[in-house]
Amino acid sequence: MPAQEIYAIGTRPPVGEVPPLMHAQVVRAERFGRPADAFQVEQVRVPSLKPNEVLVCVMAAGINYNNVWAALGQPLNVVDLHKREDPSEDFHIGGSDASGLVYGVGGEVNNVQVGDAVVVHAGYWDASDPHIKAGGDPALSTSMKVWGYETNWGSFAQFCKVQDHQCLPKPANLTWEQSAAYMLVGATAYRMLNGWPEHAVRPNDVVLIWGAAGGLGSLAIQITKHLGGIPVAVVSSDERGEYCRRLGARGYINRTQFTHWGLPPDFDDAAAYGAWFQGVRGFGRALWDALGERRNPRIVFEHTGQDTIPTSIFVCDNGGMVVTCAGTTGYAGVVDVRYLWMRQKRFQGSHLNNDAQAAAVNDLVAQGKIDPAVGAVYPFEAIGQSHQMMLDNTAPSGKMVHLVGAAREGLRE
Numbered sequence: 001m002p003a004q005e006i007y008a009i010g011t012r013p014p015v016g017e018v019p020p021l022m023h024a025q026v027v028r029a030e031r032f033g034r035p036a037d038a039f040q041v042e043q044v045r046v047p048s049l050k051p052n053e054v055l056v057c058v059m060a061a062g063i064n065y066n067n068v069w070a071a072l073g074q075p076l077n078v079v080d081l082h083k084r085e086d087p088s089e090d091f092h093i094g095g096s097d098a099s100g101l102v103y104g105v106g107g108e109v110n111n112v113q114v115g116d117a118v119v120v121h122a123g124y125w126d127a128s129d130p131h132i133k134a135g136g137d138p139a140l141s142t143s144m145k146v147w148g149y150e151t152n153w154g155s156f157a158q159f160c161k162v163q164d165h166q167c168l169p170k171p172a173n174l175t176w177e178q179s180a181a182y183m184l185v186g187a188t189a190y191r192m193l194n195g196w197p198e199h200a201v202r203p204n205d206v207v208l209i210w211g212a213a214g215g216l217g218s219l220a221i222q223i224t225k226h227l228g229g230i231p232v233a234v235v236s237s238d239e240r241g242e243y244c245r246r247l248g249a250r251g252y253i254n255r256t257q258f259t260h261w262g263l264p265p266d267f268d269d270a271a272a273y274g275a276w277f278q279g280v281r282g283f284g285r286a287l288w289d290a291l292g293e294r295r296n297p298r299i300v301f302e303h304t305g306q307d308t309i310p311t312s313i314f315v316c317d318n319g320g321m322v323v324t325c326a327g328t329t330g331y332a333g334v335v336d337v338r339y340l341w342m343r344q345k346r347f348q349g350s351h352l353n354n355d356a357q358a359a360a361v362n363d364l365v366a367q368g369k370i371d372p373a374v375g376a377v378y379p380f381e382a383i384g385q386s387h388q389m390m391l392d393n394t395a396p397s398g399k400m401v402h403l404v405g406a407a408r409e410g411l412r413e
């Protein structure tokens with residue numbers, strides 16, 4: 001038992017000594033709405049462990065868009081999800097990226113021990129699921145959940161609770177804040193770009209990346225380059241475009257020069273459809289300009305959804321793939337199926353990662369082949385504000401990270 005019941009942010013008890021209480025950024029159903037208000041610091045109990053679980057003392061926590069959704073209470077009421085698991089959990093502690101030190105392990109855990117420095121991936125599943133036991137991809141299991149979004153006890157607290165297989169060794173060359181930045185978006189992007197046979201990125205493939213200066217995008221640019229592809233970025237400012245170039249994009253398209261977004265007009269409305277068609281063709285020409293040659297993308301990296309899917313399907317090369325993991329601007333991703341069958345394009349969904357995909361990304365970062373793309377580091381207290389910036393699309397390029405147990409930036413362990 002440690003000397004204190006609760007420790008100040010930026011401090012922690014001796015390794016392995018677990019206090020009864022901790023500070024956490026908590027979302028409650030009655031605060032659903034603006035992320036800046038939905039997150040509030042509260043004192044809560046430190047969670048207890050099941051046999052396959054690990055307690056991690058969080059040193060730094062990365063921000064992801066999923067907890068914008070959690071704060072809004074849309075499209076899922078995450079507090080209701082947690083209450084179904086345990087009626088006493090009428091709150092949400094989010095956070096799907098963490099770096100930290102192992103402070104406790106359940107009885108069946110044998111891949112990490114107390115004192116290990118780890119990073120955590122967000123794939124959470126029931127290992128007894130027959131699909132997984134039969135060797136199936138856990139990311140396709142019906143039991144798969146996003147840790148720190150669909151599960152409670154995420155990284156926006158002094159201690160988080162994870163399944164053993166989620167823990168990977170923290171790259172020794174990185175600081176705590178760098179280690180908390182890349183995993184969720186990196187492993188998601190890795191699966192999208194390398195996890196769908198026939199359409200894994202090959203050398204010289206053109207890959208169009210929406211939201212390329214954001215979290216997913218900044219890792220997707222680098223993973224595409226690593227696989228030998230040619231990333232072309234879509235962004236909403238030249239400043240973001242230059243950031244993407246520095247990460248390895250061949251060029252960028254500034255989407256604010258176009259207006260044809262959203263659901264396409266009815267085919268029968270010749271004038272409106274003609275104007276829309278001019279828009280997507282103009283976007284295609286801008287893509288060739290950014291690339292420097294008249295080639296269409298074999299892969300389109302989507303997550304923006306309703307506003308952009310018709311354009312993605314149009315510009316994708318014959319036999320290519322539009323791969324998506326989200327619908328940030330809306331869920332009605334309207335597809336003109338003529339392009340799918342006549343041009344034999346593929347529209348593929350993708351969600352998170354399995355253990356192997358997370359490990360592959362961790363290795364690339366540890367080897368210095370991929371930069372964690374930290375855009376800004378903030379204090380623990382500002383977690384609501386960074387989610388608000390994400391929602392308002394005013395966040396800095398790259399990833400936002402918050403210090404929790406780490407007393408200041410630049411520390412390694």
Ligand SMILES: NC(=O)c1ccc[n+]([C@@H]2O[C@H](COP(=O)([O-])OP(=O)(O)OC[C@H]3O[C@@H](n4cnc5c(N)ncnc54)[C@H](OP(=O)(O)O)[C@@H]3O)[C@@H](O)[C@H]2O)c1
Pocket residue numbers: 064065066184185188210211212213214215216217234235236237240255303304307308325326327328329350351352353390393395
């Ligand atoms: N299923 C999964 O496994 C998974 C994993 C990770 C993330 N996601 C989801 O993927 C989405 C993006 O996540 P993220 O971490 O990359 O978020 P992010 O860092 O906020 O980046 C999103 C980017 O989208 C672009 N954008 C915003 N509005 C747009 C519009 N109307 N049209 C085109 N682009 C627009 C913005 O770039 P510009 O304004 O510069 O164009 C922004 O940088 C979120 O919905 C998130 O929940 C899903």
